[in-house]
Amino acid sequence: MTETVELPVSREHGLELLREMLRIRCFEDRCYRLYGETKIRGFLHLYNGEEAVAVGAMRSLRPTDAVVSTYREHGHAIVRGIPMPAVMAELFGKQTGCSRGRGGSMHLFDASRRFYGGNAIVAGGLPIAVGLALAQKLLRQNDITTCFFGDGAVAEGEFHESLNLASLWKLPVLFLCENNLYAMGTALDQAQAETDITTKARAYRMAAQPVDGMDVLAVETMVSRAVDEVRTGRGPILLEMRTYRFRAHSMFDPQLYRDKAEVAQWERKGPIITLTTRLKALGLMSEDDYERCEREANAEVDAAVQFAEASPWESVADLERFVYAGPVA
Amino acid sequence: MPDPLPDSRSAMSYRDAVREALRSALIADPRVFLMGEDVGRYGGSYAVSKGLLEEFGADRIRDTPLSESAFVGAGIGAALGGLKPIVEVMTVNFSLLALDQIMNNAATLSHMSGGQFNVPLVIRLATGAGRQLAAQHSHSLEGWYAHIPGLRILTPATIDDARFMLAAALACPDPVLLFEHQYLYNMEGHLTAGLEAVNLHNAAIRRAGRDVTLIAYGWSLHKSLAAAEELARTGIEAEVLDLRTLRPLDEQAIIASVRRTRRAVIVDEGWRSGSLSAEVTTRIVEQAFYDLDAPVVRVCTAEVPVPYAKHLEDAALPSPDRIVAAVRTVLESSGSP
Ligand SMILES: Cc1ncc(C[n+]2csc(CCOP(=O)(O)OP(=O)(O)O)c2C)c(N)n1
Numbered sequence: 001m002t003e004t005v006e007l008p009v010s011r012e013h014g015l016e017l018l019r020e021m022l023r024i025r026c027f028e029d030r031c032y033r034l035y036g037e038t039k040i041r042g043f044l045h046l047y048n049g050e051e052a053v054a055v056g057a058m059r060s061l062r063p064t065d066a067v068v069s070t071y072r073e074h075g076h077a078i079v080r081g082i083p084m085p086a087v088m089a090e091l092f093g094k095q096t097g098c099s100r101g102r103g104g105s106m107h108l109f110d111a112s113r114r115f116y117g118g119n120a121i122v123a124g125g126l127p128i129a130v131g132l133a134l135a136q137k138l139l140r141q142n143d144i145t146t147c148f149f150g151d152g153a154v155a156e157g158e159f160h161e162s163l164n165l166a167s168l169w170k171l172p173v174l175f176l177c178e179n180n181l182y183a184m185g186t187a188l189d190q191a192q193a194e195t196d197i198t199t200k201a202r203a204y205r206m207a208a209q210p211v212d213g214m215d216v217l218a219v220e221t222m223v224s225r226a227v228d229e230v231r232t233g234r235g236p237i238l239l240e241m242r243t244y245r246f247r248a249h250s251m252f253d254p255q256l257y258r259d260k261a262e263v264a265q266w267e268r269k270g271p272i273i274t275l276t277t278r279l280k281a282l283g284l285m286s287e288d289d290y291e292r293c294e295r296e297a298n299a300e301v302d303a304a305v306q307f308a309e310a311s312p313w314e315s316v317a318d319l320e321r322f323v324y325a326g327p328v329a
Numbered sequence: 330m331p332d333p334l335p336d337s338r339s340a341m342s343y344r345d346a347v348r349e350a351l352r353s354a355l356i357a358d359p360r361v362f363l364m365g366e367d368v369g370r371y372g373g374s375y376a377v378s379k380g381l382l383e384e385f386g387a388d389r390i391r392d393t394p395l396s397e398s399a400f401v402g403a404g405i406g407a408a409l410g411g412l413k414p415i416v417e418v419m420t421v422n423f424s425l426l427a428l429d430q431i432m433n434n435a436a437t438l439s440h441m442s443g444g445q446f447n448v449p450l451v452i453r454l455a456t457g458a459g460r461q462l463a464a465q466h467s468h469s470l471e472g473w474y475a476h477i478p479g480l481r482i483l484t485p486a487t488i489d490d491a492r493f494m495l496a497a498a499l500a501c502p503d504p505v506l507l508f509e510h511q512y513l514y515n516m517e518g519h520l521t522a523g524l525e526a527v528n529l530h531n532a533a534i535r536r537a538g539r540d541v542t543l544i545a546y547g548w549s550l551h552k553s554l555a556a557a558e559e560l561a562r563t564g565i566e567a568e569v570l571d572l573r574t575l576r577p578l579d580e581q582a583i584i585a586s587v588r589r590t591r592r593a594v595i596v597d598e599g600w601r602s603g604s605l606s607a608e609v610t611t612r613i614v615e616q617a618f619y620d621l622d623a624p625v626v627r628v629c630t631a632e633v634p635v636p637y638a639k640h641l642e643d644a645a646l647p648s649p650d651r652i653v654a655a656v657r658t659v660l661e662s663s664g665s666p
Pocket residue numbers: 072120121122123149150151152153154178180182183184245249366395397419423426
């Protein structure tokens with residue numbers, strides 16, 4: 001089972017975690033509105049409810065470690081350190097976006113932060129993570145690759161093939177499954193004969209553990225241990241983050257497949273409420289602290305939106321740029 | 330008891346037409362079933378199968394895990410085993426995870442077994458760009474699939490074809506891929522009165538004209554019709570040919586139209602290099618070279634993975650403006666009609 005022990009926390013540390021989660025939450029809430037205003041287009045998958053995973057996980061990584069993500073990756077990108085203005089500009093399709101307007105919400109990239117992208121093909125990132133880790137191992141870099149993917153990805157052959165390869169070759173991959181119980185409208189138990197994802201990893205002789213993905217402190221502790229272990233070179237680890245998505249799958253989803261009551265129940269144990277309740281109970285923060293953190297996060301989002309608005313469009317003359325890295329003719 | 334089918338003359342969307350096609354097929358033959366990701370509880374990712382789970386039950390509207398290779402392969406097996414599966418692969422982009430099953434199994438089994446086995450499987454896929462979904466969700470790979478012997482490739486572009494091609498596909502003893510352009514689902518129209526079936530053999534002239542033939546399919550058909558409208562204002566009469574079936578191609582219809590108009594512009598959302606448009610061009614050159622008054626011109630997607638930003642995506646895709654410009658080039662290179 002997931003660990004239920006109350007982990008120790010200081011005021012400073014607690015507030016920092018809160019701030020990071022609020023940065024994502026405020027960013028996502030603004031994206032929702034901007035979609036309504038048609039500033040953001042295409043598919044938009046929001047991360048509300050899952051903030052503790054990105055925030056808790058990313059802190060243990062070094063700048064030289066590699067990160068592979070999914071199409072629900074705004075949170076991963078932001079806490080990895082991609083500047084919020086560059087992320088927002090990408091969602092606007094602007095030249096200043098972190099993928100120069102070519103990728104949009106599902107394809108955020110940043111080479112300098114070794115962020116190898118949002119991938120819009122479910123499970124498409126797992127084999128890439130295995131390859132990055134192979135390079136890290138062969139080049140003796142002492143870096144690791146962290147690979148985010150959803151519970152839906154577990155049904156794909158690429159999940160199984162990648163886990164096996166990573167384990168067989170003892171590669172430094174940390175597989176982080178964000179199990180939010182649904183793949184679009186398909187509940188985990190409608191898709192999997194065995195719903196315990198850690199069992200599947202063990203079938204490939206990989207260490208695996210479930211984690212309460214609503215508890216940012218638990219995520220932080222478990223990932224930190226796992227990262228240290230993976231870095232020793234003894235092989236990959238899988239952590240199953242048990243979490244929940246508060247909003248619709250994308251902007252086109254009327255959510256026929258789940259009850260409002262179920263969503264409300266999960267919202268009551270959401271990552272931000274869980275942390276603030278604990279910090280308040282320990283006398284480590286006040287409502288004022290919360291409001292200040294939220295204000296700061298919103299100010300950062302405001303600035304990002306202003307930057308995106310003011311940014312130029314990529315010139316149409318450059319449409320065919322970047323298809324090849326080298327000269328073509 | 331299922332509800333009666335709606336009056337075939339009432340206005341409907343392309344989406345409704347596909348849904349009615351599915352309903353009719355499910356009602357007509359108990360061996361028919363639909364399976365794919367989120368076809369049931371979610372209601373279909375494009376809301377095509379909305380309500381069908383309630384009407385036909387979970388055995389016949391079968392939600393699958395995210396396992397394209399496995400459920401397409403299972404569709405092949407079910408077809409071999411005597412059922413009539415309709416497999417929905419949410420979009421052509423994800424069909425690449427099932428490409429091995431489609432190409433190495435579905436397309437080969439009849440021939441490889443010396444005709445002992447056949448695979449009466451229908452695969453439905455949404456295709457195409459135009460919704461700012463970026464490269465991995467904007468492919469138009471129907472031309473690729475048309476490369477493969479053993480498959481039949483359909484591209485319904487009208488309400489009539491959306492409504493009736495499925496039944497014709499199910500009547501086929503071979504694997505059929507039915508490409509529904511994602512941009513067309515919201516298109517509204519009327520079924521042709523009295524129409525009860527369509528064939529899969531003939532391309533269709535959607536607009537008659539004498540000056541140039543626009544050859545298109547899918548969403549490009551509608552862009553071509555818009556271009557023809559625009560050209561008509563300046564006295565140029567374009568004929569618009571809807572290919573409907575990309576494999577086998579209705580070569581006769583293509584050649585007959587080009588012989589009449591003596592000029593051809595091919596509009597294809599696929600990339601130009603090594604493409605369906607290249608195939609159509611070659612057939613024209615092989616068979617009607619001396620009937621041409623001008624070189625064939627193609628309007629295709631720019632040779633880039635389709636970008637997210639709207640202005641870049643628009644610039645990458647065929648548009649009525651680009652088609653009009655191409656027609657003018659063709660006319661100039663042959664002297665005005
Ligand atoms: C190979 C593939 N098949 C289907 C899809 C369509 N699709 C996009 S997201 C999704 C659900 C994935 O669920 P999960 O992995 O649990 O991630 P979550 O959205 O819950 O974060 C589906 C079916 C896709 N993008 N890629």
